[in-house]
Amino acid sequence: MSDNPISTALAKVEREPGVRKPDPLLVVDGVTRTFGGLTAVHVDTLEVQRGTITALIGPNGAGKTTLFNVISGFDRADTGHWTFDGQELTGRAAHRVARRGLVRTFQLTKTLSKLTVLENMKLAARHQRGERMGLSMLWPVWRGQERGIVRRADELLERFRLSHMRDEYAGTLSGGQRKLLEMARALMVEPTMIMLDEPMAGVNPALTQSLLEHITALRDEGMTVCFVEHDMDVVMGISDWVVCMAEGSIVAEGPPQSVAKNPAVIDAYLGRQHDEPENEG
Structure with missing residues (x-):
């Protein structure tokens, strides 16, 4: 766990699924999402502590991205409901x-x-004035705001580190640069919390460290970060708290070192491997 003064409050929190946090920014209660006969998400309780980096891990198909989408x-x-900074978002x-201050990025x-x-x-x-039909033709009314936005x-x-690509088409960016652009664009909203869906997926090693530094810097500036990630080195390196999902439910929570040793987490990952068919020669 990091030495962030807010995240140290988690040191006294129980290591169990659905545990209450000292100062939760996001609170999720009784949320389910089904597709036909498949229950993709069944989360009884999840709280994300304000000002920390929370990693959401689990095998493929565990329901992580679906929970993000909901x-x-x-x-x-x-079913279910969730609040953000005390306000109902259900x-x-x-x-x-996004207007309430909760933004997300996508794996793709x-x-x-x-x-x-x-x-x-x-x-x-x-809140761009120039987007309003009545004001769009009155450039003097919104040009000052436009300059501030630029x-x-x-x-x-x-x-x-994208200034050199400022006037290039976004389609010319590499996969890693697009990840950086999406994160930068999310910050244009001036959010309180950012949710990152597999931010390291498809990123070359040269940009991975840069992305990690940006994520930790956001936390250090007071923002709350929740991210989905499969790379356990990344999870162990920057997370204050880790939540593990399996088959749509939360099976474990705790500091990175604690979760890595949790039998339910080990079983979730090993179980998925054991369920895969063996390669036949």
Whole structure:
């Protein structure tokens, strides 16, 4: 566990699924999501501690991304409810969730390839006066805000080392650069919490360390981070708390070192391997 002063409060928290946290930002209760006869998510209770990095792990098909989709408004739950910073978010559309300060990225990046990197960034800014029909033709009314948006976009592109690609089409970026752009674009919303779905997937080793530094920097600046990841070296290296899912449910929670030794976590991963058919020569 890191020495972040807020995350140290987790040292006294019980290591059990659904445990209550001292200062939860996100609280999920009784959420289920089914597809036909398959229950993809069945989470009784999940709390994400404010100001920490929480990793969500589990074998493929455990329900991690589905849970992300439900919480962030990209899918609908069958039952349950969840709150964010004390406000009800249950059933809200994705853009309304983002306005409340909860944003997410995707395993497969959603950059707009035929827009420039800067244009991708500008689209994410909130409360743009120029987007309103009545004000769109009155450039003097919103040009000051536009300059501020461009200034913030340039600051973030500099931070994520994408300034040299500012005016290039997003479609020309490498896979790793698209991950960086998606994270930078999410920060244009000025969120309280960011959810990252497999941020290291498809990223070359040269950019992996850069992404890790960006994630820990967000936490150190007071933001809450929750991310899905399969690379246990990454999970062990930057997480304050780890939640393990298997077959749609949470089977373990705790600090990285504790979860890595938890029999339920070992069984979840080994069980998936044992269920796979053997290769036949």
